[in-house]
Amino acid sequence: MTDSFSFTPENQIKAEEILKKYPATHRQSALVPLLDLAQRQLQGWLSQPAIEAIAAFLEIPFLKAFEVASFYSLFHLKPVGKHHVQICGTTPCWLRGSDELRQACTEHLGINLQETTSDQLFTLNEVECLGACIHAPVVQINDTIYENLTPYTLVEILKNLAKEEES
Secondary structure (H helix, E strand, O other), rough: OOOOOOOOOOHHHHHHHHHHHOOOOHHHHHHHHHHHHHHHOOOOOOOOOHHHHHHHHHHHOHHHHHHHHHHHOOOOOOOOOOOEEEEEEOHHHOOOOOOHHHHHHHHHOOOOOOOOOOOOEEEEEEOOOOOOOHHHHOOOEEOOOEOOHHHHHHHHHHHHHHHHHHH
C-alpha cells in the first residue's frame, strides 16, 4: 500500500470534467463520483490516501469524505478480489432464496462473507438492496447485476469467471 494517491493523468482529466458539472460553491457535490473514479483506479477499493486526496481536491475535511466512503456499500475500504460478489440480503431477495445463494457461494469458493479467496480472485459480501427486487434474488459481481438466480446458475457464473482468468 502506498502512502500517497494521485489520479493518473487520464483520471485527472476525468476528475476535472466531473467537477465542472457542479457549481463552484458546491464542489463537495462531486464527492461520490470522484470516490468512484478513485476506487476504479485502485482496482476496487479506496485507500485512506485516496480519500484524503479527494477531500483536498474538493477542499472539504477528510472526515466528511470518509463518512461518505464508509457509509455507502458501493465503496470498499480494503482491497477486494478481482470479482466482488455481492449478494442482496434484503427481504424480497431473502424470500426468493438469497440465503441459498450465499451458502452455494461459501461452499463453492471456500470462503465466508467478508472474505477473499487465497488467489485474490473472489470476495464475497452481503449487501442491502441492489434495486432489482422484481427479479429477486439478485447478485452483483463488479458492475454486473445477475437476476432470478438459483444456486446452480450462480455457481456456473462463478465457474465461468474463474475459467476466464485461466485463459
